[in-house]
Amino acid sequence: MTGALRPAREAIRAATLANGLRVIVWPVRNIPNVALYNWVRAGSRNETPGATGLAHFFEHMMFNGTSRHPPGAFDRLMEAEGGANNAFTSDDVTVYQDWFPASALGHVLDLEADRVAHLAFTPEVIESERGVVASERRLRVEDNSHGLLAEQVQAAAFVAHPYRFPTIGWPADIRSWRLEDLQAFYRTYYAPNNLTLTLAGDVDPEHAIALARRFFEPIPAQAPPPPVRAVEPEQLCERRVLIRRKAQTPLLHCAYKAPRAADPRAPAVSLLLCALVEGDASRLHRALVEDRQVAIEVGGHWQEGFDPGLLWLSLTLPEGADPEEARAALDAELAAVAADGITEAELERARNLATVGLWKKLAAIDGKAQLLGEYEVFHGDWSRLFDEPARIAEVSTAEVRALAGEILDERRRTLGVLQPCAE
């Protein structure tokens, strides 16, 4: 399998511009399109109390006009060239994505550089966009049982580290950002030395890098952003959150402290999570949904960031179920995994699912651009992507058992329950 990837790896080109911007290009000629990801090393991790949600607000403001283009022009010009775009914000990064016909490469890079260099801060536009973000928050949090519970669990899980902030921001903060907050955030984080561009598609890498140089190199580098110095202290005991909300289905979330993305044990963390929750044959689905029927759905994810984050397990329970009973059943399963690890068959299943998952992403230019960026930004080197199949293959049951014993420790978790009530 690594053999199948070797020619691709050799065709990829990377460059660092004079101002520190990194550009990585993967040429792929199956469709006449390009996927571009612009990775900004700024997330809710870089925020402060009273100004949470700023990183996410920029995800919106970056579409709202520059000194060269009025509000709305970015999307109008992009779409008229055949391009579409989106963006997302996490605890760690803000990522801008463009998908466009190869012929539009120069235009798209010009538009991307323009908003990094010349963003405008128009008071009326800021006010209107506050409304949009408030609507997004109502959709994802206030009118959403899972979103509401997850926000409270995350806030309880950290006492010192900014990972406690919700990425979308607390409602009062969304209402109260000032122009100066926005300008300072922009200057600090939207600097070329804090960005990485990854491209995959129907382009000549040298040509793409030359174009990136032309549009981005004139933007001056800034002082590096201040490091996030907060270190979350060791969690000493289990924390619990209980929400009563008008709803039909109870929920149970369980968030364990987990390693950071760059931890050498990262592949083992992913495989452990996969063995626990991915697919109908996973340990927790089978035990809790099929056998004991205490849950109707089991999910999970690892918040794979710059700093140690959380490994989440989330259960949706049937109407009328007792969350305490579901917790006891979950704990029995997790205690067994913490003590004995997983079987060789479970590990092999997880390895194969991870391998197919990787290939599914590699089948499309979008997945390629995304993976290049993830490995460059979170693991320090895009080329580590190509070591991933071997790293997956090397994980042993002993390694997973040691890791499970360390992570699945009740003292280092935060438990959230959403209990339905009448009003």
Added chain:
Amino acid sequence: MTVRVPEHERLSLGNGVALILVPLRDVPLVAFSAVVRGGGLGDPSSRPGVASLAAGLLEKGAGERNAYAFADVVEGAGGSFGAGAGPEAISVRGQFLARDQQLMLELLADALLRPLLEEEELEDLAGRHVELIKAAKDSDPSELIGTYGRAFLFGSHPYGRPVFGSETSLAAIDRDDVRRYYEGQFGAERLILVLAGDIDAHLLARMAADSFSRWPRAPALPPGLARPRGTSGRRVLLVDSPGSAQTYFWIGNVGVDKRYPRRAALDLVNTLFGGRFTSLLNTELRIKSGLSYGARSSFSRGSVPGEFSLRSFAQTENTGKALELALRTLDRLRRDGVSPEMLDSARAYTLGQYPLGLETAADWAAMLAEIEQYGLGKGYIDDYPAQLAAVGVAEAQAVIEEAFPAADSVAIVAIGDARRIRGAVGEYGPVTQMSLTDPEFSDGWTPGDENRP
């Protein structure tokens, strides 16, 4: 470079199975897409959800494997395997490593030809589906709004039925229903099977012939489908969700079918109206007013006309304002049409975007199955750029009149806090009210049901 239908082989087995093989060698994966015609059309009208449960049970035990053994072998190989019902077909899709392509076909043949359809698995699955509907109401009511919308708009026409089932119907379905469905609605001439990716076409063709060529035909043709009649005048379904911070709304009427000859123009006009970020709708409801996180429109096209719908949401106190803006924008499209400059922009956008959905083996497996299902021919893809290039203002205008409803002739669904929005939504027509916790997607009787027999 443009995107064209890849080289493929189409075989017709003697019993009517359509088999399509598409070798694509980018990555060492194989994908399948199997379509069994019938879907929700085969449901008893009083018990929607039978097709959906039958689909779900295909992987819950088949051939020599019970449900656990089936999941173990699929996931043990790193594969995926999933089935679901649509209004007119059951679709089964999956992906495996190329080295497991024979296993993939063996599992698919077991699932389609030899499903166990066990009582206990049915009860578990139906029970879980009931709870999943409740969970969706708690965490994303907008996910269900299309189901309420179709029930309200199409009434007793089959397109009005909730294909996934309702809480009531799912609880009532028993093993005989599922067995009867399987015996009546599965069979050789109903099946379209596409195998794509890093395949050994020769080997798979032989294996597929061995597995499927003795499968009997279904006892009858797929149930027929009348052309639905649209709503005239406005009417409102208010789904009460006390305490909801926003109102989620849907506005729709009957649109056009899959073989609609002006499909390129339809795509362009819908792109301009509600299909992209700078669309008229999103410009009004999000970009200019900040009322909503987003607004979109789309067409659902089947063998007969499905629905045109637009959807958005806004804070409870802005419900009236947002509804008014959405309807006024629809009215503006009907009144002012689109300009040549707008068409050019939409054309560039559509040409630039459609290849992204036709990139992988799984994309092509699904697309070739769709082309076969509706008899669209490969011109559906290969001629698309030329068709887009030829669309002018006159054709766009014709599409607006044929496919987009007048703003005063629509069904409206609003999910929100009835106590606070009933007055606002009542401005738009007679109101039928139900509760979000009701176990059905309609109150059983729809005023103005043009599709009642």
